[in-house]
Structures are given as structure tokens and as C-alpha cells.
Amino acid sequence: MKIAVASGKGGTGKTTLSTNLASFLAESRETVLADLDVEEPNSGLFIRAEAGGEEDKYKMIPEWDAGKCTLCGICREVCNFNAITQIMDEIMVFPQLCHSCYACSELCPRDALPMKKQKMGVLRYFKQGNLSFVESELDIGEEQAVPLIAQTIAYVDRHCPGDVIKIFDAPPGTSCPVIEATKDADLVILVTEPTPVGLHDLSLAVETMKALKRDFCVVINRDGLGNADVESYCVRENIPVIAKIPNQRSIAEFYSDGKLLYHEISAVKDALEKIIAYIDARPGAGKTEKGAE
């Protein structure tokens, strides 16, 4: 079962929830946590793991072969992203603009633009008891997060088979990175705050999840901070609020040191137990147990 933890904007406690939920689950069963916020991966700061490894991740970029090229100009014409240009008698490729669609490479009549690997980031994986942790980090200067997110999900699918619970810490926002990260999820948990900004970002995230036809629910973080507008919105929209995490300075302090919270703060543990009860009560989760029998 794949569970994505998302939010309309960053900083609502998405990473806090993903890391605590995954570690708590892993105390009693196999769990996977994948940090898909490849632009700013932070989950790893909260997960302590001994054994692990890493691998470079690549995207495919055309490389010009001057010897074969006749300067016909087809590549330049077919690239919809202006990633290819001709300067004097040289074809130049701008890797940051390239979307790896292969059009230039496959339509070049001379085979003068073979696709070559180019590093875009690194994927790291660890195992700690029941918890498998995967994170990817985009190289600075790389502009496109989506290909790396897609490869990270593919890695999880390949290496963590079976019906275990897989938690995906999604990137913030409502645009393509978050869509890539939530598109296969069985359940999306939207983390929000009870403030006007929180409500605004939540409503955008809800619209996105509806457009994607995802099953979703809400966790309210920093409960008690603002007003009840987020809750009345959820009631009106018929969105289940499955747990609330209170607003406490001690939570912010533990977080600032990179500590997991549920050992220290019982309100967090209570909230996690509610979330897990909600997950286990879902039809997908029932299948897990039957599969194990």
C-alpha cells in the first residue's frame, strides 16, 4: 500500500509526519519510507541508519557527433524546448532545457545525436531494522525534479516489493513534481495548519487531489494555533480529518535537533496511532493481511 504525505506548501510538517509515522510503523512491521522531495530532501536528517549505499542517477541527453552531422537542421526544428541551437557550423545542446524526449536523436537522418547518460542526482538507501529508507537528491543546477522522482519511485517498486506500507514524502506545491509523486498512491495524507495560509494551500492541494482522482484525508498540524476554518472546510467538503498534532514549542525544539517526536511527546504518538488505525481500516490494508496468510 502506497501512502503519499503531501501539502500545498512546504513547512506544514510533512517531513515530520512522514519520518515519525514510518519509524513508528517500523517498530512493529516492515515499512518503506521514500523521500521524493528531491529538491530539498530532509527526511534523512531524522532517520538514523547504519548500513546503506548510494547510486548516481542519470537522465538521457543527446550528444552531438560532429563527424556525422550534415547541418540539415532537423534536430533544431523538432525540439519543442529550444534545447538545440546551431552556432556557426556547430550544433549545441542545452542539457538544462532538454526533456529527454528522444525526438532529435531518433529523427536525425545521420544518427549524429546519440543519447548519452548525464548525472542529475544521487539516490541513497538504508535499512534499519524493519525500515527501508530511500531518498534522492537533485544536483544543484539541475532544474527538473520530475525525472528523478520517477526513478526513485521505480527504485522502490523494484527493490521493495510486496504489500508492505510504503510512505512517500512528496514535494510541496501542486505542480508536476507533486503529481509525479502522488500519482500511484493508494492514499494521500494532506498535512495542513489551521491558519488562513494553511486553508488556502489546503484547498489548492484538495483541488489537485480531486483532479487526480486520489483518495485523500487530512492531518492538522500545530492544532490550536489559529482558528477552526480548516476543520469547517473539511466538514463542508466531506474530507476526513484523521488526526491532529498539537501546537507545542517542545515539538519545534525536538524537531530542530533532528529528533523523532513520538518517543518524547505522547500527543504525537496518539496522533500516529489514529493515523495507523485509519490506514489499517482501509480495504487495501486488509489485502495486506490476507496476502500474508
Added chain:
Amino acid sequence: MKEIVVISGKGGTGKTSLTASFAYLGAGEIIVADCDVDAADMHVFLQPDFANEKDFYSGQVAVIDPGICTDCGKCARTCRFDAIRVINGRHTVNALDCEGCGYCSRICPVNAITDKDNHVGWWYCSAIKTGAKMLHAKMKVGAENSGKLVARVKKEAKRIAEKEKKKLVLVDGSPGIGCPVVSSLSGASYVILVTEPTVSGLHDLQRVSELVGKFRIRSGCIVNKADLNRHKRDEIHAYLKQNNIDHLADIPYDETFTRAMVSGKTMTEFTGSRVRKILESTWNKIVNK
């Protein structure tokens, strides 16, 4: 004209609250641009009138004409993004997966595919409660934030600043290190990095400041909630010193933040608060950079 861009790597550091509070201090003397188009929140604090709505198109999306399509399947085999699938026996484009590369429309043997311009959102030139103009945008759900909408918002902000002879454009920048933030940064004269003293705050600060370094733009840092963790705060201070980043201010964990956030006001509207005093002197430093 100066262009000051506020970024933070990840959200939740108080970037937008701070930018809006500075916008309040700058009043009618500046132009404000909300380039965090993914989660545009400045309007919560500055109440723009959403006047002058303009459509924004960016990139393309493939559309198959079912009357012409013979379901030969060539497009689906060609597409690297797995955006064309057979649904109820017919080849169908999933617009959310389509990157708009145009490869399929080029190779379709019966020319059944066209590339349509993609309507990704709207941008506005509004009047806000301080009397200033604010440029901002709204993205359609699931649209690609390629940075082009960010670039447009910034370009319009600059154009209006020039026309109205304003000396400063204040930009609430995008999160992350990808294309939207690259668009936010290009052309900036000074970058304000907002962070907080947490393990992730320091980690994100290092990543964005490395990115800013690539642009060779001078930058300064505001440490928000500075008293939350003294040890991490000191680490951040040391990092700033080492990397030649101006240390603009430490802002304490203050309940004005919450009060402002809940009431949809900027912090600088709370006259007499300790945060307002700090923000005033910080703003003076920034304006004189």
C-alpha cells in the same frame, strides 16, 4: 532599480510572512511580486484586488482526433513519458503526463495529433492594501511550473516599476532549487535567505546558498525563530560567516507571528511589537544594500 528576492529553500520558515511584512514597510514606494506561484500566499497578507486578470499559456499538450486516429499505436511506442495509453480500445493522451515535446504529432502517419497551447494559469496586476501594486499569479491545478510564469510575473513587475519610477521590486521567490527558483533569481540584485535554526533549516540554507553562489548574487540571511535552538543558531551564524553571507537579523520565536498569520495581517502592522522593531531596522539595512 533594485530587485530583492526572498527565498528559503523549503517552505515553513516564515519567508512569505516576512516578505509581506517588508512590503508593508515599503508601502507605496515599491512594487511587490509574488513569484511563489505554486503556493501563492502573499495575497492572504496583502489583500490584492485581483484586477487585470490575464491568461497565461506555456508549452503544449498533444491532442488526438479520434475521428482520424487509426489506433496504429506508433505514438504510444514513441512517447518516452508514457502519456499515451489505450483506454476503451482508443489511444488517449493523459494531459498530466504529456510533456508537450511534439514528437508524437510529428510521427503520426495519419496526422491525427495536434499540439495545443497549454493554458497553465493566470497572472494579475493588483492594487494591495498598502497602496502599492502587486504582480502575482495563479497556476491551474496540475500545470507545469516551468518557471515561465515566474519569469512573466517578474518581467511585468520590473516593467511597471520602471514606468512608475519605483526604485525597488520586492520578490517573494519560489521554493526548491529547480526551474521556478532559477527564474526567481535571474536578474536579482540582492537575495534574502530566510532560515530557521533546525537541522533541516541549515541543510536547506546550504543548498540554496550554493545555488545563489552560482548566480554570483550578493546575499544576506534572516534567522527566524532564532531562539528555538541556540546550538543550531550558532552553527548557522558560523556558516554565514564562512560563506561571506550578510547576517541581517535574528528574529525571536514570537507570538506576533501567529497573531499576524491568523488574522491575515503582516507582522509590521502590529505597532509596538518587538518583531516590528527588528523588522524595521532589517528593512533599512536591506534598502541600503
